[in-house]
Amino acid sequence: MAVTLTLPTVLANLAEGNKTLEAEGHTLGDAIDNVSGRYPQLASRLRDEDGTPYPFVTFYLNDQDIRLNGGFDVELHEGDEITIVPAIAGG
């Protein structure tokens, strides 16, 4: 499945400045592996060494929090949009 990932600026800098990335995969975890392969610096910011999500980076699949829909195992469909929301604390 071809899907789109939207990155915040803080992570786009680790993907050669790209705020949106095209990715391939049957599950969200596959899509993340796919972009991590292309942008190794991004990999460790999206998931930990065991491949599980961090508690301070939330993934949305078409506006729904994936933690409530199967986490990284959630199945993707053609054209899905994934939004990555990291915790920021500036004020």
Added chain:
Amino acid sequence: MTTSVLAAPPKGQGQGRGRTKLSHDEILRYSRHLILPEVGPQGQQRLKDARVVLIGAGGLGSPAALYLAAAGVGTIGLVDFDVVEESNLQRQVIHGTGTLGQSKLDSASARIRDLNPHVHVERFETRLTSENALEILADFDVVADGTDNFPTRYLVNDACVLLGKPNAYGSIFRFEGQASVFYAKEGPCYRCLFREPPPPGLVPSCAEGGVLGVLPGIVGSIQALEVVKLILGVGETLVGRLVLFDALQLSFRELALRKDPGCPVCGNAPTITELIDYEAFCGIEAAPTYDGAEVSAPDVAREIREGAGVVLLDVREPQEWDICHIEGAMLLPLGTLPATLGALDDRAKIVTYCHKGVRSLKALEILKSAGVSNVRSLRGGIDAWSRAIDPSVPRY
């Protein structure tokens, strides 16, 4: 349809509907509110009766305080312990050149008094801590979180959940902002969104990473707007919704937030039932110590004078290098470091430096784990160098 977070006004005793205690001055001042059917005299009275506390009088707190004061919120609490500095004025619009060096509370209180003398300011010139947070926040109807660090954000969240208060939340970084209303009585809390903070140093602060000056104006105004809606009980608040704002694209995205049944503070079986040690929770005490790994600016200057073969490694970003750098240094930004290590002679006496001495310690760790043994970090960064050694290097 929302209801006001304020308790319903007392009925009877001749206090007929529509009667308010607004003075003629106030009626004139708030006339554009009074003619809105959604506000009217009763809504304005609600604003006057409301007590709102702002955590932080900085980038977000500035516009929030100004708009809430202008709108006629009767009591505004301010919690801050900083002093107004020159580098604040690019975005902290409640302060001014004339208040440089004053406490932010003095500066903000004076500005609020000038803007609207009907507003009562309650001052808390302190860091918000686990010891004082419940006591300070308990007396207010709404909290607006505009702090600049993770420990205080989790502290504000947990205190609001424990006290049953709504938190008009805003957060900013570089060109992007987030806003929501965390109100555990009616929806999710901050921990439902981010259960734990990132480890220290992973997400740079605005002081390290920068922030566009107009951005907090937009996000802080959204916080003020949500506070006003919560008080008036009108419209749809951001409870259960997260707004992401991107200043460069000028785009707003809205994401649905759901209450996490496993949330440690507002879930079905909470494990956090009182305030905890938030510095420790955010890993700040767990940070390794760097005994002997740091070196002072005067010592580095002396070693350079004595020709000890010191290699100064600037691990900041190229745009920071363009602001200023130490003569003879070499630029290898922290983010490139594992890959660019090959450029270094492993027999060199390396001193890493950054802006204030935090990132250079991370660089030191990376170099050590790559087998570079003779490496130290400049304590206080180029800022300390400017103060102690070379005043021609501008501070930023």
